[in-house]
Amino acid sequence: MNSLLKRQIRKFLPKELQSDNKLDRFFDAVDKSYTTSEEQFGMLQRATAISSEELFSANTQLQEETKSQKKIITKLQNVIDNLQFYDLNNDRPLESSDSLKLVDFIDNQTKEIIKVNKQKDKLVQSLERQNQELNDYAHMISHDLKSPLQSIEALTTWVLEDYSSILDASGKETLQLIRENVEKMDTLVKGILQYSTIGKIEKELYDVNLNLLVDQIISDIDNKDHIKFVIPDKLPEIKGDSYRLEQLFYHLIDNAIKFNDKKEIIIEIGYTQDDDYWKFYIKDNGKGIEKKYFDKIFVAFQKLEDDYQSSGIGLSIVKKIIEVYKGEIYLESEPNVGSTFYFSIKK
Numbered sequence: 001m002n003s004l005l006k007r008q009i010r011k012f013l014p015k016e017l018q019s020d021n022k023l024d025r026f027f028d029a030v031d032k033s034y035t036t037s038e039e040q041f042g043m044l045q046r047a048t049a050i051s052s053e054e055l056f057s058a059n060t061q062l063q064e065e066t067k068s069q070k071k072i073i074t075k076l077q078n079v080i081d082n083l084q085f086y087d088l089n090n091d092r093p094l095e096s097s098d099s100l101k102l103v104d105f106i107d108n109q110t111k112e113i114i115k116v117n118k119q120k121d122k123l124v125q126s127l128e129r130q131n132q133e134l135n136d137y138a139h140m141i142s143h144d145l146k147s148p149l150q151s152i153e154a155l156t157t158w159v160l161e162d163y164s165s166i167l168d169a170s171g172k173e174t175l176q177l178i179r180e181n182v183e184k185m186d187t188l189v190k191g192i193l194q195y196s197t198i199g200k201i202e203k204e205l206y207d208v209n210l211n212l213l214v215d216q217i218i219s220d221i222d223n224k225d226h227i228k229f230v231i232p233d234k235l236p237e238i239k240g241d242s243y244r245l246e247q248l249f250y251h252l253i254d255n256a257i258k259f260n261d262k263k264e265i266i267i268e269i270g271y272t273q274d275d276d277y278w279k280f281y282i283k284d285n286g287k288g289i290e291k292k293y294f295d296k297i298f299v300a301f302q303k304l305e306d307d308y309q310s311s312g313i314g315l316s317i318v319k320k321i322i323e324v325y326k327g328e329i330y331l332e333s334e335p336n337v338g339s340t341f342y343f344s345i346k347k
Helices: 003-011 021-085 096-162 169-198 210-219 242-258 314-324
Strands: 206-209 227-230 237-240 265-273 277-284 329-334 338-346
Touching (some): 169 314, 206 210, 242 277, 242 314
Antiparallel strands (some): 206 237, 265 277
């Protein structure tokens, strides 16, 4: 632990506690846990940055390959136009030299298409491999971070319990700040772990009663006396799995509550359907979001407010779940009025 930080903590402790050896052991334990957490989280951030760059590069190459294919298709379309020009339907013969040129051209274009497709397949396989490696690494690191965070939380709890009669208000406040930062880190780690596994876990699809699922989410909410829910008498049963669907509705409802400054929070849930999709919306009367942030909020770790209880990953999890269900999500929002999130799930 930084010596200045140690000195600052000691300064606010009673004199008889400042030289206590137990306090040194506490500092050492926090130092080891903090250092381990910081190093591992740094590794996770670097790995994420590197993998993101690799994925972006591969995606750029795929776009270039797609452009090349479009050019080839355009050339082949010209060949078809030429064939039509020769009026082959009326059995009008081509000149021998023209026929050979046409055959050679088609042969060359066919070879070029095969070559481009092989390159594209390699890039797709590389993207899949890198994405899998990134998810596996994020899962491993976030799992390893749990232990030191739990140690720090336990140590601060013991200090508050054992020395509550000795610590003054400032000392207790310092320990509380440590606990809040541990909670922030824990929230982030859980978010990373959840994000890295949400699309990887194979789930068998079955009928899920959304009435029961949403009711359970609402019943688990604390301090909901000032929250009004407007929900249809009967939400549909849809094909899916409870785990992902619960995470989907939970994060959207949690966001509607967390980022709401109204005395009475109103959350409305509704749906329609067509032949191919279930179409849902979740509407709130909260703070709203400016249009320039519409894309940003679905990116992992992007937060519009500095809230230590938020990981900045909830909406990216929502987007990933909807992609698993082959749907789409978008929003309409007005600052100080509220937001409505629209999303679809394929039947």
